[in-house]
Amino acid sequence: MSEGLKFVQEELNDSVKLSLFGEVDIYTSQELKEKLYSIVDNNQTDLIIDCKELNYIDSTGLGIFVGALKKTKQYGKKIVITSLKDNIKKLFIITGLDKVFVIE
């Protein structure tokens, strides 16, 4: 079944944690973009993106992560990406984005 994309957002001490559930593809990417950009602009803190329950992402989604990172850097903050599944971590490595984000 098509899973769509869901979010859970938590405000931590010095950062915001956004957990992604489901799939990021061309269909769900607009939601992701709006979510990430609004968090970055409204909070101006570090952003932790938890990907434990992210089952799928492609270049559309990675491009949005990069866009959010550029915004974050304008505020002197960073994006930390955690708990990537192996198939998704592979995409970060292929594209060299593993060196652009802090991956934990």
Add this chain to the structure above:
Amino acid sequence: MSEGLKFVQEELNDSVKLSLFGEVDIYTSQELKEKLYSIVDNNQTDLIIDCKELNYIDSTGLGIFVGALKKTKQYGKKIVITSLKDNIKKLFIITGLDKVFVIE
């Protein structure tokens, strides 16, 4: 992903318990038929079919259950079907087979 069909067989005191994992459809039904018929013929005991992990079945599979039941009855034994998921129990009710098998 297509799940296929897997079995786990346990010999109990007076019966054999067969647990089904995955999907019974026209592709996997031949395996199911061979498995059920060989258990019935070799053991001549009651047969418990555990469907807790059975995610899908259609008329091909139900027809095989009926065939196995007929064989079982030749030996004066019965088939007990346990832990049916709702969507599958519905098929037993639609076809009236809920009255032919012992369903627990």
Add this chain to the structure above:
Amino acid sequence: MNSVNDKIELTLPFKAEYVSVARLVASGVCSRIGFDIEAIEDIKVAISEVCSKIVSIGSEIANSYTIVYDVSENALDVSYVCDDPSLKCIFDEEKDGLAINIITALMDSVVLCDKSNRIISMSKVLEGNR
């Protein structure tokens, strides 16, 4: 038939191993329409019953059959087409009792012997829109 917005077509060989692909497409399409899990399971079974029957008969002249998923705002229409006219009216009341029972119980409308160029057609409407 309901007013169709989107048409998805799946063409499969006459082989048992690909019937599950028809179910996967059903899942994907139905979740887009907004059917709940129970309705999606029902539609998968009905679609699969027809595929099984078509595959079990096969064809001497065609290499494949096509499942057409017509999506409208609140319904799914599914129909089966094939170049082989011998695949019309393939369900037999006697022999296919279980399958016919299941299909007609699970779908909202079923035409097992369609007069058009479709082999079979059936549809299901979203709960609340019936």
Add this chain to the structure above:
Amino acid sequence: MNSVNDKIELTLPFKAEYVSVARLVASGVCSRIGFDIEAIEDIKVAISEVCSKIVSIGSEIANSYTIVYDVSENALDVSYVCDDPSLKCIFDEEKDGLAINIITALMDSVVLCDKSNRIISMSKVLEGNR
């Protein structure tokens, strides 16, 4: 291309919401061929990248595009066809760097600008058969 045994075709509208259906079909077909989970994930991403690109461009003259999954004993060949010739050679080295990177890394062979009537074609061979 490898010697083809089975051909599965999926025709989709130019809509983002159906790209996931192409992935579902990929899963089903690939698990039949015997690809492991990692390879299946790779193939799903590659197929999806191409669908996303096609959908993002769309067509003025065609209503749909077709993904052809050619199954041979130890490989999957995937190609895309559409009645609209303007959908040829749609990937741009500059703008689509991420997508091109990903597709070429994940598949064994990729033709992004096919000279035949296919828009794009690519293939992946079973581990151990390469």
